[in-house]
Amino acid sequence: MLDVSELQTVEHDVVVIGAGGAGLRAAIESSARGMNTAVISKSLLGKAHTVMAEGGMAAALGNVDARDSWKVHFRDTMRGGKFLNVWRMAELHAKHAPARVRELEDWGAVFDRTKEGLISQRNFGGHRHPRLAHVGDRTGLELIRTLQDHGIHQGITFHMECTALRLLKDGDRIAGVLAYFRETGRFLLLRCKAVILATGGAGKAWRVTSNSWEYTGDGYALAYEAGAELMDIEFTQFHPTGMVWPLSVRGILVTEGVRGDGGILLNKDGKRFMFEYIPEKFAAETANTVEEASRWLDGDKNARRPPELLTRDVVARSIRAEVKAGRGSPHGGAFLDIASRRPADFIKRRLPGMYHQFKELAEVDITKEPMEVGPTLHYFMGGVRVDADTQQTRVNGLFACGECAAGMHGANRLGGNSLSDLIVFGRLAGLGASNYVTALSSQVRADDEQIRAAVRSATDILNRQSGENPYALHEDLQEIMEDCVGIVRVEDELKDGVNRIQALKERVKNVKANGSSQYNPGWHEAISMGSLMVSAEAVARAALMRQESRGAHTRLDYEGERDEWLQYNIVIKKGADGQMQVDKEQRKEPPAYLKEIANAKIEDLEAGKVGQNAPAD
Amino acid sequence: MALRKFRVWRGDGQGGEFKEYDIEVDPGMVVLDVIHRIQAKQANDLAVRWNCKAGKCGSCSMEINGKPRLSCMTRMNAYGPDETITVQPLKTFPVIKDLVTDVSFNYRQNKRIRPFKPGPKGADGNHRMFQEDVDRTQEFRKCIECFLCQDVCHVLRDRDGKDQDRFVGPRFMIRAASLEMHPLDTDDRIPEIRKEYGSGLCNITRCCTEVCPEHIGITDNGIIPLKERVVDRYFDPITMLGRTIFGIKKRKKTLAEGGE
Ligand SMILES: Cc1cc2nc3c(=O)[nH]c(=O)nc-3n(C[C@H](O)[C@H](O)[C@H](O)COP(=O)(O)OP(=O)(O)OC[C@H]3O[C@@H](n4cnc5c(N)ncnc54)[C@H](O)[C@@H]3O)c2cc1C
Ligand code: SF4
Numbered sequence A: 001m002l003d004v005s006e007l008q009t010v011e012h013d014v015v016v017i018g019a020g021g022a023g024l025r026a027a028i029e030s031s032a033r034g035m036n037t038a039v040i041s042k043s044l045l046g047k048a049h050t051v052m053a054e055g056g057m058a059a060a061l062g063n064v065d066a067r068d069s070w071k072v073h074f075r076d077t078m079r080g081g082k083f084l085n086v087w088r089m090a091e092l093h094a095k096h097a098p099a100r101v102r103e104l105e106d107w108g109a110v111f112d113r114t115k116e117g118l119i120s121q122r123n124f125g126g127h128r129h130p131r132l133a134h135v136g137d138r139t140g141l142e143l144i145r146t147l148q149d150h151g152i153h154q155g156i157t158f159h160m161e162c163t164a165l166r167l168l169k170d171g172d173r174i175a176g177v178l179a180y181f182r183e184t185g186r187f188l189l190l191r192c193k194a195v196i197l198a199t200g201g202a203g204k205a206w207r208v209t210s211n212s213w214e215y216t217g218d219g220y221a222l223a224y225e226a227g228a229e230l231m232d233i234e235f236t237q238f239h240p241t242g243m244v245w246p247l248s249v250r251g252i253l254v255t256e257g258v259r260g261d262g263g264i265l266l267n268k269d270g271k272r273f274m275f276e277y278i279p280e281k282f283a284a285e286t287a288n289t290v291e292e293a294s295r296w297l298d299g300d301k302n303a304r305r306p307p308e309l310l311t312r313d314v315v316a317r318s319i320r321a322e323v324k325a326g327r328g329s330p331h332g333g334a335f336l337d338i339a340s341r342r343p344a345d346f347i348k349r350r351l352p353g354m355y356h357q358f359k360e361l362a363e364v365d366i367t368k369e370p371m372e373v374g375p376t377l378h379y380f381m382g383g384v385r386v387d388a389d390t391q392q393t394r395v396n397g398l399f400a401c402g403e404c405a406a407g408m409h410g411a412n413r414l415g416g417n418s419l420s421d422l423i424v425f426g427r428l429a430g431l432g433a434s435n436y437v438t439a440l441s442s443q444v445r446a447d448d449e450q451i452r453a454a455v456r457s458a459t460d461i462l463n464r465q466s467g468e469n470p471y472a473l474h475e476d477l478q479e480i481m482e483d484c485v486g487i488v489r490v491e492d493e494l495k496d497g498v499n500r501i502q503a504l505k506e507r508v509k510n511v512k513a514n515g516s517s518q519y520n521p522g523w524h525e526a527i528s529m530g531s532l533m534v535s536a537e538a539v540a541r542a543a544l545m546r547q548e549s550r551g552a553h554t555r556l557d558y559e560g561e562r563d564e565w566l567q568y569n570i571v572i573k574k575g576a577d578g579q580m581q582v583d584k585e586q587r588k589e590p591p592a593y594l595k596e597i598a599n600a601k602i603e604d605l606e607a608g609k610v611g612q613n614a615p616a617d
Numbered sequence B: 001m002a003l004r005k006f007r008v009w010r011g012d013g014q015g016g017e018f019k020e021y022d023i024e025v026d027p028g029m030v031v032l033d034v035i036h037r038i039q040a041k042q043a044n045d046l047a048v049r050w051n052c053k054a055g056k057c058g059s060c061s062m063e064i065n066g067k068p069r070l071s072c073m074t075r076m077n078a079y080g081p082d083e084t085i086t087v088q089p090l091k092t093f094p095v096i097k098d099l100v101t102d103v104s105f106n107y108r109q110n111k112r113i114r115p116f117k118p119g120p121k122g123a124d125g126n127h128r129m130f131q132e133d134v135d136r137t138q139e140f141r142k143c144i145e146c147f148l149c150q151d152v153c154h155v156l157r158d159r160d161g162k163d164q165d166r167f168v169g170p171r172f173m174i175r176a177a178s179l180e181m182h183p184l185d186t187d188d189r190i191p192e193i194r195k196e197y198g199s200g201l202c203n204i205t206r207c208c209t210e211v212c213p214e215h216i217g218i219t220d221n222g223i224i225p226l227k228e229r230v231v232d233r234y235f236d237p238i239t240m241l242g243r244t245i246f247g248i249k250k251r252k253k254t255l256a257e258g259g260e
């Protein structure tokens, strides 16, 4: 029997799982509050998903348009999220984002500038004013590098290429993490008092996705197994513009910045089709003629926004509808044209990453030709359910932030609201965890049996005589999700999906990795299949339960938003019988001032007629 | 679809050898796609690093037909239809397994660079910097830490152990430059750049600049200006005296300070 005392063991107050924007910001905060803090991540430092973010981070700095304020940002976020957002989170986010962005500048970030020498801000879908602080189209790189270069001097311990396998508990409290190092295949036992999950989403359950291999929903599975709840997990965002050709790059993201900077969508007949798809709710704030849209692009503040900048769910569904109607581009997408709208040097300066990406991966010169784009699975709005102010889950000592947490974005996320989410809630999670640890009155200790069980379930995969190929299982799961839990959903397919996931789960139990434990991607793939299965099942079951279409969740058999469903979140937990339990849960009533701001007419809000009584913090 | 021949280095720190794989390749594929296909179909445990598959994270560096490159940005049609593709790990860093190397050297160098030290904010709570003044720093900050420049730099490559920590390498020279040329930074970094980071060891071969996938002017825009600042400081007694007495940091005035 494995002797636990022989495992490499470290002790910390707080362990952060994930080194993206959220995890790094959480660790910086926790360390600043005097906690002995460690960060573990599956990749090397600086390589997390955050590095790929392109367009920018949203904060109502008001540098480009002084009419902007946290209230307008909050209102946009709620409307984008179809009012399903946790009100308090959307409020905290809008209020705190400007200070968090300015703080990055103190830590060395260099954003693009306005003529006045301030942080420049760009337009993005669903944002009323130019609001996204950015650096060309590599904003995520700027964010992660700034946090990384600041973080390494804050006394934080980093374990790179170290994967969390299981959360350990002492009764109902968190007591540690069992992880393993990729490089050696050795286990690492982290004993600690609090854990912050910052593991990102689970896009890898789909075939066409902008997400990397890391996005296997580990945080969801870790939290679920430890007794925490998942919420709003049916809301999976399909970004409207992923690359569609060549096949091998299908899904790779084309930033919304292209449309923010003037790009338009055309069908195969050269028609600018988005004008046909303006939802009634947004009609008052959207240009309805090409002429008005052009004036907006030229900076006319009285012109309304072009329909290409409607929220992502709307644009993604519109592209899909055009393709279905036989008006798609040659490889089954739409044309995204900026070449005819902006001069070549403007495009190269504002969108250098996109220019290179298309030139090198698709042999397309975007300053001369249109791009071909189509929807790609991009982001999880839902995730681990947390308290809005402390980011704590219902498990004592377990916190979550960033993409892996739920609540902030409701049914649909606005572009740019994720990077700001990471730094706002990363900080709050760091704060929440340190307060929790400080208040903890007695020691915690995980018993050996839990640790042994976790080690065993990982090593069984290698030791098994024979079994299923993990890569083949993963492809099968992706097939199920593309077939049954896609951009539009219906009951029969969802039920079929749930059944097929159940069947696949049985096969996953028998997954086998060949080779040794040292840097073995097959083993890693096999381990992450467990997390992917929990995530996929949760999405399918929640999608089946929600009988309406709201934001990123579209049910062909239940069209339109239904008022009764606005009353509920879908909450998932592991039942006493070990089965996944899916419940409708009544939402809390928001404070009156937030309701008033969210529902205000924009003119009234900007004129200061509404929301004067809102507290400053 | 075409059948292509791949030679992939398989092994670990103890040694290894090239193994051949015949594998179907579809149009539009990059080298990393083919490696993934080999991994899924023929060698489940083939070790390779990657994340973004779009040239943004700098994880997938390796040597392809002898050239250090990002495998996710290297298209198969860059090679002749019958050409065998040979892939091996970066040479400068110790191998962990197959195509994966131990790049911890780089993380150690980064830690040696002192953190950013900004001056005070303006009265309105904002820092002011103008685009013209940050262009250079932004160029350096495009770095995706692929470490290809570190891989080709002969100072790091030819080390017999002794130079290892005497020169931080091109990646970290431009990181130092990005701070030194940052309009808000108040730290005096020149002594470190000379003594600690080893600016004198670079003899401007420009190999680093040639391989940089981000097209950063590592040598001409970063290292050479730093070397000039070092020379300026250490061999010009007049300015040197001025600096020790008045603590002046030599740099062009920014627009915000009334510079041109
Ligand atoms: C191509 C692309 C472009 C985007 N552009 C924008 C944009 O312009 N604006 C915007 O606001 N948002 C954008 N997003 C979304 C945004 O980038 C992500 O939602 C965000 O970066 C997630 O950050 P995070 O800190 O939550 O997680 P990540 O940055 O993904 O980090 C997750 C971390 O968790 C670690 N991890 C996961 N599982 C484990 C485990 N089991 N053990 C140990 N470590 C683990 C990973 O190694 C990683 O370090 C974009 C996303 C993509 C893919
Ligand atoms: S120019 Fe200097 S840093 Fe660059 S490769 Fe040559 S010696 Fe190394």
Ligand code: SF4
Residues within 6 Å of the ligand: B058, B142, B143, B144, B145, B146, B147, B148, B149, B150, B170, B171, B174, B208, B211, B212, B213, B214, B215, B216, B218
């Ligand atoms: S400077 Fe260029 S080559 Fe060197 S690590 Fe950065 S991106 Fe790579």
Ligand code: FES
Residues within 6 Å of the ligand: B049, B050, B051, B052, B053, B054, B055, B056, B057, B058, B059, B060, B061, B070, B071, B072, B073
């Ligand atoms: S995988 Fe990110 S640069 Fe190649």
